[in-house]
Amino acid sequence: MANLVRFGVSMDAGLLKQFDEMIEEKKYTNRSEALRDLIRDHLVEQEWDENKETIGTITIVYDHGVHELMEKLTDLQHLYSKLIRSTLHIHLDEHRCLEVLVVRGRAGEIRKIADSLISTKGVKHGKLTATTTGKDLS
Template identity: 60%
Template sequence: MSELVRFGVSIDNSLLDKFDELIGRKGYKNRSEAIRDLIRDHMVEQEWEADAETVGTFTMVYDHHTRDLSSRLTHLQHSFTGEICSVLHVHLDHNNCLEVLVLKGKAQLLQTLADKLVSVRGVKHGKLTMTTTGEAMPAGQGDHSHGHSADGRNHHGHSHD
């Protein structure tokens, strides 16, 4: 693991006050971890722009009574079997269903899939959320912790103590 480095940042006082309010609301213990997370977020966005391998979810709500919607969604999803890792389907009520697709692939291809899904008639709302695979991301330092159970399985807890 690399050594932590301290550095100074010049910042407008009113911007710093707003930043302190933000990190307080989010539950950060200190500015350092908040700044590290901002840097990581920027690095992840750069991965997407570079069309790197990424992971994400596509969440959509649709009216399952719309004619041929289920078959159109299934056909479209079968065109991206290499990128779709898993699908969760939930019946919200008599008319509406929620689907969450777990995705892995090149960022632009995942965006293409999301655009195609959201444009299908009967889909009421859809949103793509992408993140990093973690491979190109440096390990966290400081108080940022990820707990793993003693049995070696990935029961993943996340805390910013």
């Protein structure tokens, strides 16, 4: 790490105890690495709040037997084709499928396609996982 800077942090003993428990649970080697990850996570959230160019995944589970569902999902994906970088389709069983879409674009546009897909009748569950291109992170 270039230009590593050390600094002190004061906090309530109870909060530090909870932080140390989280560090142990998640197998961090030290407080510094855990704190860096928390800061990065907050910065990624800010990118999404500021509607910057971002990347993420949209995961949906659906019943392919629902009338015209496949056509609706395909139409939505074609409508937003400029944002969709890749898709993965898995048959879970004879009725259910899982799709994962990798998306890249402005946060607002990605939220819009995620909301459209997830709210489509027949989609049993969906989730947008927001991340970053990493361009603005150290």
